[in-house]
Each structure stands twice: as C-alpha cells, then as structure tokens.
Amino acid sequence: MSAPTVTDLRAYVLRGGGADYHDQDGPHWIDDHIATPMARYPGYRESRQSFGLNVLGTLVVVAEASDGSSGFAVTTGGEPAAWIVEKHLSRFVLGAAVTDLSRIWDQMYSSTLFYGRKGLVLNAISGVDLALWDLLGHVRAEPVYAMIGGAVRDEQPCYATGARPDLAVELGFLGGKLPLHHGPAEGADGFTANLRLLAEMRATMGPDAWLAYDCWMSLDVDYAIRLAHAAAEHGLRWIEEPVPPDDYWGHAAIRKALPPGMLLATGEHEATRWGFRLLAEMGCADILQPDVGWCGGLTELLRISTLADAHGLLVVPHGSSVYSYHFAFAQHNSPFSEFLMMAPAADRVVPMFHPQLLGEPVPEHGRLRIGQLDAPGFGVTLNPDLALARPYRRG
Numbered sequence: 001m002s003a004p005t006v007t008d009l010r011a012y013v014l015r016g017g018g019a020d021y022h023d024q025d026g027p028h029w030i031d032d033h034i035a036t037p038m039a040r041y042p043g044y045r046e047s048r049q050s051f052g053l054n055v056l057g058t059l060v061v062v063a064e065a066s067d068g069s070s071g072f073a074v075t076t077g078g079e080p081a082a083w084i085v086e087k088h089l090s091r092f093v094l095g096a097a098v099t100d101l102s103r104i105w106d107q108m109y110s111s112t113l114f115y116g117r118k119g120l121v122l123n124a125i126s127g128v129d130l131a132l133w134d135l136l137g138h139v140r141a142e143p144v145y146a147m148i149g150g151a152v153r154d155e156q157p158c159y160a161t162g163a164r165p166d167l168a169v170e171l172g173f174l175g176g177k178l179p180l181h182h183g184p185a186e187g188a189d190g191f192t193a194n195l196r197l198l199a200e201m202r203a204t205m206g207p208d209a210w211l212a213y214d215c216w217m218s219l220d221v222d223y224a225i226r227l228a229h230a231a232a233e234h235g236l237r238w239i240e241e242p243v244p245p246d247d248y249w250g251h252a253a254i255r256k257a258l259p260p261g262m263l264l265a266t267g268e269h270e271a272t273r274w275g276f277r278l279l280a281e282m283g284c285a286d287i288l289q290p291d292v293g294w295c296g297g298l299t300e301l302l303r304i305s306t307l308a309d310a311h312g313l314l315v316v317p318h319g320s321s322v323y324s325y326h327f328a329f330a331q332h333n334s335p336f337s338e339f340l341m342m343a344p345a346a347d348r349v350v351p352m353f354h355p356q357l358l359g360e361p362v363p364e365h366g367r368l369r370i371g372q373l374d375a376p377g378f379g380v381t382l383n384p385d386l387a388l389a390r391p392y393r394r395g
C-alpha cells in the first residue's frame with residue numbers, strides 16, 4: 001500500500017513567547033540578571049535580551065499530505081530558519097512519501113553540511129522533521145509516542161526550571177533548577193550570592209527535593225569546580241552546562257572533579273548524534289539534554305538516545321513541551337522531564353509554549369499522564385489567532 005505524499009511545506013515566523021521562550025515581555029525571571037558568557041561585558045549583564053537572546057523568534061513549519069492530513073511544528077529560528085526551510089530543505093520533502101523520514105533527514109543534513117552541522121540549520125531541520133512526524137501521526141491517527149515504540153511508563157515526573165524551586169516543590173514537582181545569577185566576572189561577591197540563594201532555597205524546600213543550578217555556559221573550569229564543591233552542602237543534584245558547548249575538555253574536567261554524588265548535565269546547545277557522541281565518549285556528562293527542536297528533531301533524538309543508552313547516560317530533553325514528552329514516555333533512559341515555568345514569577349504552571357499551541361498538556365501535581373498525549377501526532381493544534389507571517393516562498 002503506498003503512503004500519501006507530502007504536497008506542501010510552508011515556513012512561518014512569529015514573535016513573542018512560545019517556542020522562543022526567551023522572547024518574553026516585561027519583567028520575567030528568565031531574563032533577570034542571569035549568568036551568561038556575555039556577562040563579562042557589564043553592559044550585557046542585566047538582561048539576556050540585551051545581547052539578542054530573543055533575536056530569532058519562532059519558526060512554524062506546516063506540512064500537508066495528499067490525503068488531506070496536515071501537521072506542524074514550532075521551534076526557534078525565525079526568518080533565517082524560514083528561509084532555509086523554504087529555499088533549501090523543501091525540495092527534499094515535497095513529493096516524498098509521508099513515511100520517508102529517515103531519507104528526508106539524511107538529505108536535509110547532508111545537503112547543508114557545507115554551511116550547517118549545528119545551530120540554526122539544525123533548528124530548521126528539526127522544525128521540518130517534527131512537522132513531518134506530526135503529519136505522519138495525523139495520516140495514521142496515532143500519537144507520536146505510539147509510533148516510536150509506545151510508552152514505557154504511564155506517568156512522567158517532572159522537575160521545574162525557574163526562579164522558585166521552593167514553589168515548584170509545593171506544586172508537586174520533583175524539585176527545581178535555578179538559573180545561576182552571577183558568573184566569574186562578578187567576583188567573590190557574586191560567588192557568595194550564588195551560594196546564598198541556594199542555601200535559601202534548600203532551607204525552604206527541605207532536604208530531599210531536587211535542586212540544580214543551570215549555569216548556561218557562563219563559567220570557567222576553576223569557578224565551576226569551586227561552585228560545585230561549595231554547593232555540595234546544599235545538596236546540589238546537578239550542575240548544568242557550566243562551560244560553553246564547544247569546550248568538551250572543560251566539561252570532562254569538571255565532571256571528573258565533582259563532589260561524590262553530584263551529576264553534570266549538558267547538551268541543550270549540542271546537535272546531532274556526532275555532537276552527542278563527543279559528549280558521551282569524552283565523559284562530559286551524566287545527563288544529556290538535547291533539545292528536540294534544535295538537535296535535529298525526533299528522528300535524530302532517537303539516535304542520540306540509543307547512543308546515550310549504550311553509554312549508560314540519561315537523556316532528559318531540554319524544554320520543548322510535547323515534542324519532548326512523546327519522546328520521554330517511550331524511553332527507559334528518560335525517566336523524568338523538564339518543565340519550564342513560564343509564569344513571569346515562576347509561581348504557577350502555565351503551558352510552556354503558550355500562546356502558540358492549543359491543547360498543550362501541562363503536568364498536574366508535577367506529573368504528566370500518558371493519557372494527556374493520546375491524540376494524533378503531537379496532539380496539539382496551532383492557535384488560529386496567531387499573527388503568522390510567511391516571509392519567503394520556495395522557488
């Protein structure tokens with residue numbers, strides 16, 4: 001029986017929140033003096049938007065099939081990613097069978113090697129790949145998790161990323177991951193302030209809840225090791241992305257020097273099985289955190305996960321809401337998920353990609369249930385009230 005073919009592929013852009021979760025208006029914990037590699041320049045220390053963290057916006061990819069089905073996906077990438085999808089990638093998708101995910105992925109990746117491999121090009125490839133998985137789910141009337149092998153558990157516990165791990169625990173989450181606020185350029189005072197916040201949180205959360213520090217590529221090896229050792233008394237479960245993603249050697253050195261029981265998590269800015277192979281083989285991490293909207297999509301995330309499993313590593317995808325949840329429920333080595341607290345004060349649960357997706361499930365009492373994913377594809381629809389723009393057309 002021949003599968004329907006892809007008849008249309010369109011790329012749109014959008015501003016404000018959603019998949020580009022850094023693009024938030026007004027005061028928001030996610031943009032509040034967070035340690036970054038740019039913080040060595042005082043003028044770019046207060047806000048990540050000041051150095052352009054929200055410059056890209058959201059990419060929306062819509063795919064249609066000859067049987068009338070349609071699918072879509074959102075990720076970060078904005079206009080430059082939309083250009084790549086329309087002008088370059090669409091040729092490998094149009095006319096292909098909706099089942100041809102591996103060949104399409106290989107053609108998208110291989111044809112962009114001369115300017116791609118990581119970053120924006122992989123965001124664009126991820127967007128197309130996720131839209132095609134959604135399309136296939138609609139053609140087959142099956143949720144994505146079922147198409148990739150089915151759920152290995154009925155409930156998925158979540159931890160919360162945000163400024164208030166203490167409130168996250170009250171809401172039922174495993175615990176919380178704090179953004180680090182001060183990097184090496186802020187000296188001893190910053191170091192002390194980082195530890196003070198951890199101590200305050202631990203005091204209100206009790207001894208057992210998870211507490212992690214997300215360093216967002218901001219540290220150097222020496223600072224990271226000193227921070228980890230000083231944080232051990234506050235029960236820091238893991239230290240995340242302590243140095244820039246290209247510094248595989250730094251990650252490995254930090255991991256080797258961590259206090260007993262503390263883990264190193266990283267990978268949200270890494271892409272493809274080859275990038276994750278380096279992290280795995282060089283001993284850079286205990287927890288790999290690919291973002292399915294950035295690492296190459298679900299097709300590539302499944303390969304990354306198999307590789308990680310063979311190295312005894314957990315794969316806990318970064319953010320990305322439903323695109324991550326369908327994957328995590330189907331993987332033994334993804335036993336918990338991240339939930340980004342997108343309320344400005346991180347004090348309540350709101351859908352991670354609001355306002356872009358309708359029907360987006362959220363954890364209840366800190367847990368997702370498999371029944372929340374029981375709808376075709378990724379189980380969400382694109383909010384029809386969005387101001388979508390299509391800046392480029394293929395051809």
Ligand SMILES: C[C@H](O)[C@H](O)[C@@H](O)[C@@H](O)C(=O)O
Pocket residue numbers: 030034161162178179180214216268318319338340
């Ligand atoms: C500051 C935040 O922790 C990051 O921006 C966060 O969104 C990301 O790094 C994460 O791990 O969720």
Ligand SMILES: [Mg+2]
Pocket residue numbers: 214216240241268318
């Ligand atoms: Mg992170």
